[in-house]
Amino acid sequence: MTSPEPQPPAPQPQEPESKDRVYRSVPAIAGGVLLLAITGWLGIDAVISGEGRTPWLALAVLLLVVPLVAAFTLRPAVYAGDDRLRIRNPFRLVVVPWAQVAALRSSYSNEVLTQSGAKYQLWAVPVSLRARKKAARREMRATAQARRGTGRDAGRGSALGMPTGLDGGLGRDSVSEGPARAETDRIMDELRGLYEARHQTEAARGEVTVRWAYEVLAPAVAGTVLVLILVVVG
Structure with missing residues (x-):
């Protein structure tokens, strides 16, 4: 058998x-x-x-x-992949492997700087100074509310003989989870995070290509x- x-x-x-x-x-x-x-x-x-x-x-x-x-x-659109950044601007299509990115800069416009010194603007991610000011005001209000809440919890904790402050667990919910950011600034933060995670990988190597x-x-x-x-x- x-x-x-x-x-x-x-x-x-x-x-x-x-x-x-x-x-x-x-x-x-x-x-x-x-x-x-x-x-x-x-x-x-x-x-x-x-x-x-x-x-x-x-x-x-x-x-x-x-x-x-x-x-x-x-x-205009920006495509962020694991290996490269593809920038579709009005008259050009630019493909930048992450290994060729030197910096992602935000000032009056959002830009990508390459290792060769070239600079490409991200038309699809425009900078809004108004949104930045609005986010800054929202952050200031959140910080002020957190301070007022922490102060009330500190007084209440002292009266009850309990530990006070953030380390004691009082007022933790009143603190914002993170700083308020404008939408385009959050997008740039995501692109920087993807760059930091992928720019040293083998697949992220290559040359910058530009097509009209x-x-x-x-x-x-x-x-x-x-x-x-x-x-x-x-």
């Missing part, structure tokens, strides 16, 4: 690849949709009801304006040429 042949081990399920984190500006997208709707309505109306060269001029203006509006509002967005530039240039021709021909 022969023993049954050993069965090969069942294949282990592969772990799903981690997806990129995508960051986009919601106000810019909303504004872009509104501008495109207005531009399309005015342009189509001019094409239908216009006379003479007006329909052709309207088409040329649409060919020029629509790609530019979409480029500055709908197109010809799908935006070509129709915009064509629209500009047509507008100039129609205006000169007059």
